[in-house]
Amino acid sequence: MEYNVEEISPVKRKITVEVPAEEVNAALTTTIALYRMQADVKGFRKGKVPSSVVESKYRKQVYSEATTDLINYQINEIMSGLSMQPMSRIDVDAKELERDTDFKYAIEFEVAPKLDLPEYRGLSVEEVKAEVTEAEIAEVEGRILENNAxxxxxxxxxxxxxxxxxxxxxxxxxxxxxxxxxxxxxxxxxxxxxxxxxxxxxxxxxxxxxxxxxxxxxxxxxxxxxxxxxxxxxxxxxxxxxxxxxTPEMNDQVAKKAGFSDVETMRKGIEESYMNQRKQMNKSAAQSQLLSQLIEGIKDFPLPPAMVEDRIDRLVQDLEYKLDRQGKGLQSLGKSLKEIRDGFKAEAESTVKSEIFLLAVAAEEGLDISPEEIEATLTQLAMQTRQPLHELKKYYEDNNLIVPLKDRLLCDKASELIYDAAEVKEIDPPAAGSKPASAEKNEADEGEGRFASKAEAVEWAVANLGIKESTAKGYSLAKLEERAEKFYAEQGE
The missing domain is CATH 3.10.50.40 (Chitinase A; domain 3)
Structure with a gap:
């Protein structure tokens, strides 16, 4: 086998493969041998049917399977040799094998662009200091008391x-x-x-x-x-x-009903829950700032079209699922499918840029994900979704989701590396009633907190707070984030 790689564009490759007749005949012989083991032909014992008879009787199936098996084997061999990861489906342009005849075919696929990575270590970023006020703890206590009224x-x-x-x-x-x-x-x-x-x-x-x-x-x-x-x-x-x-007075009995041993333990639990969530939220915001700063500095950043379309597909599917849980469909939005997809394009492109950049950093740093890390992540997902681990693993394997999961974990590692190497300056939280520029930007962009969008926050509020959708829509995204924080603090999560 010989092959030639052609760069059609910064994000598209075409590989032309030439297979000599000897390899063609070997592929056909292997497939015929497999058929001989199971072939049931009158007048012959199973496994003793002559190859010529098998080839004649099952010619269509044999040649089709031999062609597919040969191409799949050679694609894996070529990709391994080139250390190339397709970012789209591999399109194959091939006819069928012919005995004693050289075989030629071509494959096309999209790849991540080669980036001139900017310096991603030692950057400066501001991170809001996590704080919890007595008033916030008191408000959660009030909700607990209301629940016990x-x-x-x-x-x-x-x-x-x-x-x-x-x-x-x-x-x-x-x-x-x-x-x-x-x-x-x-x-x-x-x-x-x-x-x-x-x-x-x-x-x-x-x-x-x-x-x-x-x-x-x-x-x-x-x-x-x-x-x-x-x-x-x-x-x-x-x-x-x-x-x-x-409404009862706050006492140890009420605290026990809320899942705590006493009032003091409950207040510490609420404070710790708030602090942990805020620290993670503020850290995530700082990581997003670092990533945006780095990506904005890359002038030439071509994107694989299929990868963008795939992200749009996922966003539409997520939206459809959320609407379905509300008893609605996409038609309730009053937009055509094209308008909905166009509305997600910018978000999809931003997501793809982040993924490609972080994977490039991971490759540059030699980061990797071990089988044990994959197993640990699936175990955690199984616990969160209350599914048997073996069923979840089979679902991921059957739907080719292991590689995307590995990529996501690699992106997380790369993001942590950039953050750990940055000069992080803690700043005080904004005064009550004021809003930092970053928060205003986040709200305009539908948020960077617990919820990916206001629509998601509204859905959560309807499901968990028992309020009407029209009421939830009257809240700002920031207010819904705040309500969610208080809810989970009350739950001790």
């Missing part, structure tokens, strides 16, 4: 107020028919927390115990049920009881 029926016959619980039976009607999914009996509604549409809460707050009422309500355009979005219904409601929430 007792509910007591109010004997006075009067309309309920914000902060109280109204036990109601309700239904949304279109004509004489109740709307499926918008009805409940003896439902406890905490008023004033944005758990339902404002118009419905206003109706409830006009009723006294035992009284019924109704009002017309128009669902918001972003309502979770697309069939009802923008629709007007008649909401009928009966108030059964008004209850007050009695």
């Amino acid at each position: 007792e509910v007591k029926v109010i004997e006075d016959v009067r309309p309920p107020k914000d902060g109280e619980v109204a036990t109601v039976t309700f239904g949304a009607y279109q004509g004489d028919k109740v709307v499926e999914g918008i009805q409940a009996e003896n439902f406890d509604l905490l008023l004033g927390q944005g758990q339902s549409l404002p118009e419905f809460e206003e109706l409830v707050k006009t009723l006294t115990t035992g009284e019924s009422g109704e009002t017309e309500i128009t669902f918001p355009s972003d309502f979770i049920n697309e069939n009802l979005a923008g629709q007007t219904v008649t909401m009928k409601c009966k108030l059964h009881a008004v209850k007050e929430r009695i």
Whole structure:
């Protein structure tokens, strides 16, 4: 076998391969031998069928498999020899093998561009110092107390107020028919927390115990049920009881219910959880600054088109999955698929640039990922997703996800190397009410914190805080990040 590598562009290669007739015949002979072992031909014992008979009877399958096996074997051999990692699918231009005839074929694929790496050691970066205030700890304590509040029926016959619980039976009607999914009996509604549409809460707050009422309500355009979005219904409601929430005093018993041994341990746990999250978040922000600074300094940075398209595919799939969990589809966005993909292009290009750069640094530094590190990462993923490790490993292997996982871990190592070699200057957190320039940029770019975008933060808030989507959308991304921090601090995570 002889081959020639042609550089079609900085990110595309074409390899032309020439195979002499002797290798062609050897490939055919090997495949025929495999068929002979299993061939069932009348008049011959299994394994004793002449090669000529096998070749004649199974010619189409034999020549097709021999061609595929030969090309796959030679591609692996060529790639290993060139130390080349395709960043796209390998396109093969080949006919079928012919006995006693030289064979020629070509393959094309995309590769990462060769970068003139800038100096990535010894850079300067500012990192916000992680701090936790007493007010933040107190607020988490308040949430814990609220979760442990007792509910007591109010004997006075009067309309309920914000902060109280109204036990109601309700239904949304279109004509004489109740709307499926918008009805409940003896439902406890905490008023004033944005758990339902404002118009419905206003109706409830006009009723006294035992009284019924109704009002017309128009669902918001972003309502979770697309069939009802923008629709007007008649909401009928009966108030059964008004209850007050009695919040206990903070004590060791309450702390134990929250998973801590006592109040002091709980407060330390909350503080440590906040500190750990903030340290990691601030470190990640500093790493992102370093990476952006380095990439912006590279003038010539061609990107493999297939790699960008693959990242766009993933972003669209993630969006589709998130919308599906909300009972929606891509059509709910009011955009064509092309518009959605175009909207993700800049993000995909940025992600691809970061990956290519960090992999180049990893190669320059001779970094590697051991099988033990792959195993440890999969074990951690299995624990987080509560899947059996062997099933998760099989899924990764069957779907060719081991190499992307290894690349991700290499990128993480390279990012850590750049950070560890940098001069990190700690700066004080911004004063309350103010916002550093980096935070403003992050908010404009949909955030660099716990959530990749505001849409993701809204989805999280709906699922974990029990608030309506329309309410969550009214919060800024920074506020949703803050709510998430408090939530996980309360959980001790």
